[in-house]
Amino acid sequence: MASDLIQKYNVAGPRYTSYPTVPYWEEQDFNSEKWKSSIIRSFNESNSSEGISLYIHLPFCESLCTFCGCNKRITKNHGVEDPYIKSVLREWEMYSELLEEDPVVKEIHLGGGTPTFFSAENLKLLIDGIFKKAKRSSEAEMSFEGHPNNTTKEHLEILAALGFNRVSYGVQDYNPTVQKAIHRIQPFENVKRATLQARETGFSSVGHDIIFGLPFQTKEHIIHTIERTKELMPDRIAFYSYAHVPWIKGNGQRGFNEKDLPTAKEKREQYETGKQMLLDAGYVEIGMDHFALRTDSLYKAVEEKTIHRNFMGYTNSKTQAMIGLGVSAISDSWYGFAQNVKSVEEYQELVSKDILPVYRGHILTDEDLVIRKHILNLMCKLKTSWYTRKEFFKELPDVLIRLKEMQKDGLIEIDSNYLEITEKGRPFVRNICMAFDMRLQRNKPQTQLFSMTV
Known part of the structure; x- marks a missing residue:
């Protein structure tokens, strides 16, 4: 890639998981009643034809990864699991009460945080509770974000039995210096174990997330990481740029200095090198920063022109309505967006009072x-x-x-x-x-x- 093009077009810009993007939402014209009307309209138009998607945010992590831009709560107290699940299920009940019939769920994604912070038993309680108020689509795609260090065989077996068929593991980089800088120490052996166990348990799609542009990262680190990745040949790979936004995320992205980050030119060399290695290994580039084997459902969605993008990223399960449950989760009715409050305590208090915990949003013109x-x-x-x-x-x-x-x-x-x-x-x-x-x-x-x- 010509360096002059990189210099010319390397500006700050959205990743477009929505339009309008969150900073341009007209929050002053938004309220809970408008949001409820929006979700009812969308549900009535699309439930029978394509169902809905659910994103469930599980915010807890035992340690802080300094590259992470997600909303998380760092704790080793697992006593938080049960009350949080009860709050999520009560929020789901409130949405269910708005709708004339049980929704057909076509997609569920568990994000975080670290979903596998929760015990396998509690994740079962969560999903069973969801389906007390919903029907499962025959084409349901159910996925979760797994941490290679703490995703156990029990997690995988119980989630597979519940209908989960896809998992994505955050790999980031295999170099010890980079791992130390981002506070995410995980040996290749842990990723290999988690990947093989997911396949043995029946998961049809195993994905790996790899990040370029991390502190102290070089092109050689990318080559090494992708060489190790090729040993496991995950079905999907998200190969994306580290988003350095400490002015938004606070101290979570201040574990290193800006001078420790690769330059824009070095980042683009990392990407072009990694991209070519993935293409040579048999992966197909999909949309932005995503690669998949031709046997994976995401590739098939491209071929069938059904691929979709929302706050969960690229998906092969398009639905007009996506309801986000849990702290900070964002919902999308197609006609509007709504985001939940970001504090765990405020979220649980609002739900306990039977108040839908949205605090901002946008109704599309x-x-x-x-x-x-x-x-x-x-x-x-x-x-x-x-x-x-x-x-x-x-x-x-x-x-x-x-x-x-x-x-x-x-x-x-x-x-x-x-x-x-x-x-x-x-x-x-x-x-x-x-x-x-x-x-x-x-x-x-x-x-x-x-x-x-x-």
Whole structure:
């Protein structure tokens, strides 16, 4: 990749798991009643045809990983498990009470935090409780984020028996110096054990998360990590850039200095090296920062043009409505977004009073809905079009003018009603989406809100 392109396009930008992005939500026009109406509308339109998705946030970790940007609570007190699960199930009951019939659940994802901080028995109580108020789709995709150091065979066996078929393990990097800097010490043997046990237990898709751009990380570390990864050949790989946003995440990302991080050019070399190794090993690049074997359901979703992207990332189980349960979880009705409060104590107190624990959100305008589709198309299919009037919005001509420079650089191809991202343009998909982001264009931030795009 030419270094001048990296220098030119390495700016702060969103990762577009939603549009509008969270900093541009019109929170002053949002309230709980509007949110409830939004979720009821979406449910009535889509439950019978495609069901809903659930994201459940389990925030507890026994130790702090300094690369992590998630909402977490560090504790070794496992007495927090039972009351938290009861709160999550009560929140689910409140959503169930809004709906005219039991929802059909097509997807569940357990995120964190560390979901396997919870005992296998408590995770069973959680999932059993969910399905007391829901039906399971025959195509249900159920997944969780596993920590290689504490995901036990019991966890895997019980979750598999409950219907879980996919797990992603956070690997990050196998170099001891990097692991020490990010406070995530996990030998290859632990990852190997967790991976093989998941396969033996019946999980059809095992994923590994690898991060480039970490403190003290070099291109040689990436080569070593991917060579070890190839020994296990996970079905999916998320190979993504470390998002250094300490101004948002506070002390959690202050375990090292900015000078310890690779430069933008070094990060791009790490990515290009790793990407080529993965392609040579038989993986296919999917969307942004994701790779999958041709036997994996995510690849099949690309082939069948059903791939979707939401707050959980890329998924092959598209649903119009996604309900987020637990502290800080974000819900998406398609017509609106809502985020839960971020404090465990406040979350549990609100739920105990039968108050839906959302504290901010956004109801999408007609323009938002059109732009959202374009950005989703670009993120998932690397192309979008405006053949019909419903795909057009007033400032689209201005968007195309903004994209002229990227077209000249060979990152995109444009004709009168169609845009496609080239192979050369793949690393800059976030920059291309930013040209469509009217809320960002109309109100450029005065301070840095997002991680760098390269």
